Amino acid sequence: MINPEVTELPDLPDLPHLPDEVTRAKRALRHRVLQLRDHMSAEQRAADSARCVERLLDLDDYRHAQIVLSYMGFGSEIMTLPLFDLMRKAGKSIALPRMLPPASGQPSRLSLHRVDAVSALVAGRWGIGEPTPQAPIVDVSSLDLIVIPGVAFDLRAGRLGYGKGYYDHLLGTRHLQHRPHAAIVALAFDCQVVDQVPITARDEKIDVLITPTQFFDFRT
Numbered sequence: 001m002i003n004p005e006v007t008e009l010p011d012l013p014d015l016p017h018l019p020d021e022v023t024r025a026k027r028a029l030r031h032r033v034l035q036l037r038d039h040m041s042a043e044q045r046a047a048d049s050a051r052c053v054e055r056l057l058d059l060d061d062y063r064h065a066q067i068v069l070s071y072m073g074f075g076s077e078i079m080t081l082p083l084f085d086l087m088r089k090a091g092k093s094i095a096l097p098r099m100l101p102p103a104s105g106q107p108s109r110l111s112l113h114r115v116d117a118v119s120a121l122v123a124g125r126w127g128i129g130e131p132t133p134q135a136p137i138v139d140v141s142s143l144d145l146i147v148i149p150g151v152a153f154d155l156r157a158g159r160l161g162y163g164k165g166y167y168d169h170l171l172g173t174r175h176l177q178h179r180p181h182a183a184i185v186a187l188a189f190d191c192q193v194v195d196q197v198p199i200t201a202r203d204e205k206i207d208v209l210i211t212p213t214q215f216f217d218f219r220t
Helices: 020-038 042-057 060-064 081-089 166-176
Strands: 067-069 093-100 109-114 145-148 183-187 208-210 215-217
Touching: 042 060, 042 081, 042 183, 042 208, 060 183, 081 093, 093 166, 109 166, 145 166
Parallel strands: 067 093, 067 145, 145 183, 183 208
Antiparallel strands: 093 109, 208 215
């Protein structure tokens, strides 16, 4: 069954070859911000999530987008199910990620699939809703808007994920494909905005950060 209570992704190793001090800094920041996020009340989380979604709907990038990559929020993340419903009503084509199993010594990666209804999702490795393997594949180069999760963000467009590198690899693939016009947008609670996220050259940055009280467009 799909499990909304999962907070962390425990079974995969952190990416190799990062400097020890960067790895330690990332782990410490991840732990601190997840604790803050997890201690939000359900009422505050719902209200703040709704406000973030409202701000996203006001974004020109969203209005003009036909194909949107989103994600199903889990644990204490921004609640994205209402966003999914609103996008369907607006006639958007929605892509969601599915985790691919490791192959030939390579770590797990994401594949993108079109989803027309939440009822079509299945429980992934940690009970997170994801498309079935049979769902139509969506190429990253066809996306008009990319909405991604994360643990912490700073005002230099830095993003800290869960330590597995799924989205860094996906967005790196986008860069190899001559960087399509799709904006990378992150929705976050205010407690997830920090002074500085420790990053390396392999960490992809975001274009827009939306919180319940703030909006930052790093492209301008």
